[in-house]
Amino acid sequence: MTESETIAYDVVVLGAGPVGENVADRTRAAGLTTAVVESELIGGECSYWACMPSKALLRPVIARADARRLPGLRQAVQGPLDADAVFARRNWFTGDWTDDGQADWLAGIGADLYRGHGRLAGPRTVTVGDRTLTARHAVVVSTGTRAVLPPLPGLAEVRPWTSREATSSQTVPGRLVVVGGGVVATEMATAYQALGSRVTVLVRGKGLLNRMEPFAGELVAEALTEAGADVRTGTSVESVTRADGTVTVVTGAGDRIEADEILFATGRAPRTDDIGLDTIGLEPGSWLTVDDSLRVTGTDWLYATGDVNHRALLTHQGKYQARIAGAAIAARAAGTLLDGADPWSAHAATADHETVPQVVFADPEAAAVGLSLAEAEQAGYRVRAVDVDMSSVSGAGLYGEGYKGRARMVVDLEEEILRGVTFVGAGVGELIHSATIAVAGRVPVSRLWHAVPSYPTLSEVWLRLLEAFRDN
Known part of the structure; x- marks a missing residue:
């Protein structure tokens, strides 16, 4: 093979993160020749x-918090x-930032890997x-x-952390300012506060986790505060400077905060600015709009899976989309897929619309699927929210003293199905798949009574929620 040679494949995948890997896995399973192009590490951001x-x-942070709630432990x-030791274990999970194992996996499924920056060069053509x-x-x-930094003068000279530096740091800063109130900000504030940093969280909005029910962010903020963090809402950052190793932050209120590092967790932008979108008439740097088979609007050959289509910036949803896209590509290649296919088939990403699950691994954990009460009302559904204190569940007592948490289900009163479910509390991350099945499966409330929760587990919260819906 010469360097100038043109090589033909059935499918070319730009990006070898978990989403691109799953696309390749599905297309190879269908017998389609597949090339995967990656400019960084195979396994991508997630890994x-x-x-x-x-x-x-x-994980050590949450395990210690759980242990401290148990007398005798x-x-x-x-x-x-x-x-x-925490960092060493983290390093092991990342393979010390080497991707040999992931490269071997790609080779094992029969996909060809091209390392380098891939760019579109017209329809159905990629250069590497x-x-x-x-x-x-x-x-x-x-x-x-990629992480987005705000347009603050001189910010580059400050050398701020983004999610990459926060998750890969080998040291614990004595003082850390976290700017943002979303998942990255919340989780990293939780981790570094427990590891020994004095953490200050600056949130422009009203509270943390504003895409969940309001009580989720309130309970997490309360726990962070009790752990020693300083959580300030309604606070903007006006300037950031670094001198002699110290970062100085000036807020919109004129407060000055000194720190050793500052983490900006203030949003994401698609990595589409230099992949040749202009060669096919699309705007460089734009999010890519897709249909439910993940095919880019206006094309019959270009697909976009994962974060770049802006449907749900979550690894598990991206992998779900990858499975859908792989199946759709294979079916179209075989001439067996028609537009307007069954919306619940293997070729339609229906779950991206109103049934997306997510877990925030803070202390307490926050987990949600589907629509919040406000989102359901805004969508025009006639709904009622049913709330239960998680501490009333028998299984909660097994987690130790002072269990704090709350559960909510949003019930569609016309169809008597669930539009959304939210749990906050220790251990609730393992509850969210049952809620996802109920929401995605449109399980009638009357039938949920026959899904009997085991005693004494946190799952008994389902019984308490159903009782509250029945009795109020």
């Missing part, structure tokens, strides 16, 4: 700078966390360095997103 390292940092865990790859059936963009 090295997001899901895996962040949860590895948080709390006395054994009163000391500080061993930050070096001096090589040109052509796609008989589809090009799939799975390039993900």
